[in-house]
Amino acid sequence: MTKENFHFFELSPSEFQEVLTRNGFPKFRAPQIRRWVFSRKTVSFDEMTDISKQDRANLTNLFGRTVFSGNLVAETTSDDGTKKILIEWPDGHRVEAVLLRDERDHRTGCISTQVGCAMGCRFCASGLDGFVRNLSRGEILEQIVRLNTLLEEPLRLTHLVIMGTGEPTLNLGALLPALAEATSSDGLDIGNRRVTISTVGVPGGIDKMTAADLPYKLAVSLHAADDATRTQIIPQNRFFGIKAILAAAERYFQKTGRRVTFEYILIAGVNDSAADARRLADLLNRKTAIVNVIPYNPVPELPWKTPSSRATVAFVRALEGAGVQVKVRFRKGDGINAACGQLRRSYRPPA
Numbered sequence: 625m626t627k628e629n630f631h632f633f634e635l636s637p638s639e640f641q642e643v644l645t646r647n648g649f650p651k652f653r654a655p656q657i658r659r660w661v662f663s664r665k666t667v668s669f670d671e672m673t674d675i676s677k678q679d680r681a682n683l684t685n686l687f688g689r690t691v692f693s694g695n696l697v698a699e700t701t702s703d704d705g706t707k708k709i710l711i712e713w714p715d716g717h718r719v720e721a722v723l724l725r726d727e728r729d730h731r732t733g734c735i736s737t738q739v740g741c742a743m744g745c746r747f748c749a750s751g752l753d754g755f756v757r758n759l760s761r762g763e764i765l766e767q768i769v770r771l772n773t774l775l776e777e778p779l780r781l782t783h784l785v786i787m788g789t790g791e792p793t794l795n796l797g798a799l800l801p802a803l804a805e806a807t808s809s810d811g812l813d814i815g816n817r818r819v820t821i822s823t824v825g826v827p828g829g830i831d832k833m834t835a836a837d838l839p840y841k842l843a844v845s846l847h848a849a850d851d852a853t854r855t856q857i858i859p860q861n862r863f864f865g866i867k868a869i870l871a872a873a874e875r876y877f878q879k880t881g882r883r884v885t886f887e888y889i890l891i892a893g894v895n896d897s898a899a900d901a902r903r904l905a906d907l908l909n910r911k912t913a914i915v916n917v918i919p920y921n922p923v924p925e926l927p928w929k930t931p932s933s934r935a936t937v938a939f940v941r942a943l944e945g946a947g948v949q950v951k952v953r954f955r956k957g958d959g960i961n962a963a964c965g966q967l968r969r970s971y972r973p974p975a
């Protein structure tokens with residue numbers, strides 16, 4: 625038995641098979657273990673009871689006691705059932721992941737792709753401390769498996785949104801292999817069409833997704849209908865501009881046939897006027913665009929405010945009146961800092 629320290633989720637299915645074969649395990653062990661982890665939600669080797677005691681000990685020796693590489697350092701639940709977890713990796717950096725449930729019985733995992741974020745959106749808690757590093761494929765997959773494991777039997781995750789901390793198009797190299805496992809029938813078997821990747825709107829990143837012909841949904845964080853307003857809240861916008869982003873989104877639609885969702889957080893006095901709604905309606909292709917209106921979730925350190933529900937309704941009506949398809953997403957998990965980098969910030973390691 626080699627004394628190596630493997631991380632289970634860093635290995636592709638064939639690499640895992642190869643490591644086990646090289647270490648003298650029978651061929652059927654690899655798929656058997658994967659079933660325990662992905663279908664039976666068992667993460668500790670010692671609990672995989674149809675594996676011989678000797679093999680369980682050998683697996684623990686190779687991979688550690690469980691398949692996880694991080695530690696769970698906080699878990700919170702809000703009144704509406706939203707659960708949030710904070711995971712600490714061996715290098716001491718932390719990420720958060722959220723489990724959201726709704727009345728349609730969707731069980732949605734929201735995961736992070738980076739530690740911190742380089743985008744610096746002015747309204748967002750995730751970027752306040754800047755960018756630290758990309759997450760690995762294993763760290764991304766581990767978040768998904770941990771959220772799935774939080775669900776009581778026999779429930780499983782039904783949806784995934786890549787809307788936690790980080791800009792996913794800048795870490796596709798790790799994200800895509802993790803999503804492949806999350807959606808494969810011998811992984812977590814989440815439907816491809818139930819995975820949404822949200823981007824701040826990097827045209828080159830969107831084009832990369834178009835070229836890869838991914839089976840996933842694309843959401844673009846538009847948040848404003850003119851460049852001056854957008855650059856005020858998303859400084860990165862000055863490099864691209866709304867026109868280039870919309871053109872890239874249109875190419876995604878043309879290639880994949882999947883409608884693009886435009887996220888629009890409503891911030892009081894910034895982007896929530898009737899004129900904003902009109903400009904937004906004029907900007908978008910009414911046939912293919914879907915607008916997801918999200919009342920801003922206040923961040924204690926930041927000055928931005930949520931509009932009244934009356935202003936929110938007026939904005940939505942104006943869009944609908946102009947023929948735009950709109951969804952409204954009300955905030956979940958307020959009581960537990962569930963939005964956007966807030967939990968990570970509330971647990972700061974000592975300086």
Ligand code: SAH
Pocket residue numbers: 743745747748749786787788789790791792822823824825844845887889918919920921922923963964
């Ligand atoms: N970087 C990607 C994905 C992570 S952010 C992106 O920008 O899309 C996921 C979504 O949450 C984005 O639409 C982001 O703008 C939004 N968001 C960030 N902070 C928020 C807050 N305080 N309230 C509401 N939405 C927020």
